[in-house]
Amino acid sequence: MNEKIFMKFGLSYGEIKLKAKYNRLRIAHTKFGELISHTGVTWNCETGRIEAAGEVWCGFTQRDKFFTTFKNVGCKLYSLMDLVFGKSTAKGSFKNPSTTGPQTSEEERRIEDWLW
Incomplete structure (x- = not known):
């Protein structure tokens, strides 16, 4: 499979490199979504410009x-x-990093009560 990708696109990805690329794109998607949902930010989907x-900008560029x-x-x-990534990336209160364990039913109920 890797040979087919290399022949078609000139790219050679092993499993580790592919996972790293996937994760970088997922993070970029999350951060860009955060940016365009901010009040006062407009995004042109044709050009990709913000x-x-x-x-x-000052508040965002100092953070990451x-x-x-993106600027x-x-x-x-x-x-x-x-x-x-749109349907598979949790945001807000439901975001849970992989370094912590899964939420308990009590934590989930507390979050749901807060949202509704």
Whole structure:
């Protein structure tokens, strides 16, 4: 399979490299979604470019390198990434990093009560 990908695209990905690329794209999708959902930020899906006031950018670019990249070049692949990651990436209160255990029923009920 790897040989077919290399012949077609000139790329050679092993399992570790492929997982790392997947995770970087998933993180980029989450961060870009956070950015475009922020008040005062507009996104042109045709060009992938974002427009926002300077103070908005300042708050984001100080937090993470992804936001600096988004400011400079946008994210043309966001619509495609949203098809892949949109339904599978938890956000907000339901976000749970892999370094912690799964939520208990009591924690889930507390979150649901807070949301509804």
